Amino acid sequence: MSLQQTMVVPLPAFQQLLGVTADDVSWLVTATLLTSAVATPIVAKLADMFGKRLMMLVCIMLMTAGSIVAALGGDFATMVAGRSLQGFSSALIPVGISIMRDELPREKVSSAIALMSATLGIGGALGLPLGGILYQQAGWAAVFWLSAAVGVAILAAVLAVVSESDVMTRGRFDFLGAVMLSVILTALLLAISKGGTWGWGSERTILLFVLTVVGLALWIPYSLRVSQPLVDLRTSARRPVLLTNIASVLVGFALFANMLLSTQQLQLPVASGHGFGLDPVVAGLAMIPSGLAMVVFSPVSGAMINRYGGKATLIAGSAIMAAGYIGRVFVSDSVAAIIVGSTVVSVGSAVAYAAMPSLIMANVPITETASANGLNALLRAIGTSSSSAAVAAVLAGVTVTVGGVEYPALAAFQNVFWLAALGSLAACAVVWFVPRFQHEPAPEGVPADTAALAVTQAGNSAESVVHGKVLHSGGQPIAHAVVTVMKTSGEPVDWSRANNDGEFSLALPGPDEYLVVANADGWMPTSKVVRFTGTERDARIRLTQRLxxxxxxxxxxxxxxxxxxxxxxxxxxxxxxxxxxxxxxxxxxxxxxxxxxxxxxxxxxxxxxxxxxxxxxxxxxxxxxxxxxxxxxxx
Missing domain, CATH: 2.60.40.10 (Immunoglobulins)
Known part of the structure; x- marks a missing residue:
């Protein structure tokens, strides 16, 4: 997925090749961004409902089809259509993370998530020089044929290796909510990504922002009212989830500035006074160490999550990013200094990106892990899009003229470094208020705020999903009731919020005795120890006494x-x-x-x-x- 985002970035020759303007050729990146934003929450929700492996296969096939369309088309419209289909690959990240939670033993999940997050860095770093080398050696079509070939290989591997998870919910897909959210995201990201070109005060940009606000004003109350919304705002508003998502926007903003500024600074002419005159391929190769550092530090990130918890790990990662950016403000006078500074930021982002899914999954129902991670990935994308717009605005607004040619001034780069450092520090401050999860006894070696995640990962291979309804004494459903399941020793297992029809889904790790607690606003809670044999699929819980x-x-x-x-x-x-x-x-x-x-x-x-x-x-x-x-x- 990360390769799709950067492989066409260092190819300005597409403008001459296709006979379009610089603004038009930017749609090769914008189209992928828009499809990614729209597809990620929709695909993630479908994965929770109908199967994670199934939706992973769908995304890979669409990405592969898009690569083939772009390679064969030869004209601008066809290439934009192909790039749009490639955007479906972004949904592979939250779906893949959810699959790993379902399949791996608990001690491996944190490291696996960290490694998957690290591939975002190495893929993005490799895409910059790889696209240029392929273009120079084999022509522009080779860029897309490589994506198609990799897509076919991954498709075969998933079919052969990945099994379908039993952790699925059932119900109706929120088509209207999906359409409304798609319109909102398209309007917002178009305004952010094109505002600098169209003008932030232009009618188009203002109308898009207005459409975003109006859309949110309609979508939020609709999502709170509908039985099975595309995005569960009640769960998303829980303090740990909300604060983690806010931090994700800030970390996404800070991370993207690193890659954008590093390659631009390396490619600026020496005559500018602070550039190094490297061509795009060489500048891209200089970014490979920062991508490799993310992979090298991925096991460290996993170990930190297991030992200190997701909260402490996310704070540490954000702090390292801030330190890297502050260092780049004062030391950027050589290629080596830029590589070292970029690598430090990448290490911090590897640590931070690994912690986010762990914090999210520790605080949402097991049956909603894909959709919750999908929303988190979407918010990171909004952060990176905002970063791109901010970088472009600052670099265009603070310039220096040398020999009649205007270049971004050194102060412009330093200003963005300060912005990214402030974003990273703001993420630290936000995460500081994420509450720690407390219960006794905790699994050995697992910190309190990730204990819930660790417990639910035990025995993943035997997990079964139990569906049920919460009813009152008259037999009518109770909307938004919360059902919590614990082991009789006190460890959390799963929880679920009932929809408007009182329906809920719970993932249980295997046959055992469980403590089931049901609660709803206005009703006395009820509890019972239940023996689960592994064959039950439907349950009825009754709340009989109103408050x-x-x-x-x-x-x-x-x-x-x-x-x-x-x-x-x-x-x-x-x-x-x-x-x-x-x-x-x-x-x-x-x-x-x-x-x-x-x-x-x-x-x-x-x-x-x-x-x-x-x-x-x-x-x-x-x-x-x-x-x-x-x-x-x-x-």
Missing amino acids: TVTGWVLRGGTALPGALIALSSHTGEYIASTRTNDAGSYELRLPPVGRYVVTVVEPDTQFTQSRKLVLTAESTVVNFDLVGASRETLL
Whole structure:
């Protein structure tokens, strides 16, 4: 996938070859970016629903088909179409990470994720010189034929080696949500990637940003309302997931600046005063050490995750990136200094990129690992796109003229290094607030904040998915109930949030006794120790007792029927009302935790009495006796 992103970058000859403008030829990169952004969350969700191996095969076939189309087409439109299909390869990353979680023993998962993340660096670094060498030696079509050949080889290997995971959910795919999100992402990324060319104040750019905002304003409430959304915003809003995703945007921003600035600085003419005059192929070759460093440090990243946890590892990686960029601000006067600085940043990015999936998977249901990692990958892509736009804007805005030719000034490179360093430090600050996962006992050698991930990886080969429904005593489903499964020794296994129809899915590692806890807003939780034999596929969980505000209204010790009970928030909003029955009792559903005012109105005299309440997630009894009430309590 990373090869697809960079192989055409050092080929400006495409502009002359195809007879198009510099703006037009940039679509060879933009088309892949747009397809990647749109395809990643959709393919990842389909992988969770219908099979990870299946969607991996689909992505490889589309990528291979795109390579063949681009190689055979020979004209600009066909090449853009082929590059668009190549963008489907980006979905291989979150799907592949999810497959590794399903297939590998727990002690191998962190290192495997780290190695896969490292291939992003080596692939991106190799793509720069490889594209140029192929073009010079065998023509432009060889660039795409190589991608096609690799695609065919990987397709055969996946068919032969990778088995389909049993961890799949069932349900309906959110087609409308997918269309809405695709429009939003296309508008946003077009505005970011083309804003510098079209003008940030141009009508097209502004309209695209407006479309993005309007689309989000429609898509977010829709996704919260629909039964099975493409992106589960409730899970994504959980503090560990939300903060990790924010950090991913910042790390993606910082990482991409490294490759862009390094190659440009190496290719600038010596006459500029701070360039080295290397051709694109040689400049690309100079970036290979930084890509190799990511692979070399991948086992270190895995070991750090296992020993110190995903949170500490992500902070460490971001800090190393910041240190590398700050060093590049002051030392960039030789090719060696640029290579060393770029390598330090790459080491930090290898450590950080390895930690992100671990933090995500430790805090989402097992049956949603692909879609959750897909969203994380998408946000990293938004970060890299923003980085590209920021780099272009700064380099174009801070220039120096030498011999009548305008070049980016050294200060422009330093300014971007500072921006990338600030982005990395901001990622450290964000991740600092990711809560640590706590439970006892933790698996030996596994830190608290990754213990949940480690436990769920035990016995992956025997995992079975159990589907079920959460119902109330009347047999109706309870939307958004949360079902948690633990071993009887206390280790977490999995959790799931029910959809609007009360349906949930859980992945259990094998036959055993499990503690099942179900909870929903407004209901008393229920729990039970259940023996799972490995043959169960459907479960029914019933929540039978609502959480309520109840009480009696008396007058002189006698029940008062027909009295009005009104509940309002402490800020004045109406919440609910009811009347007492013949026995003088009343019942209201428990509202969310907070401060409230409950008021009673006597039916005959209209006398009133109010009382302040601080409600918790427990049923509450509030009794009234109107003896002594007077009209002085009336407004």
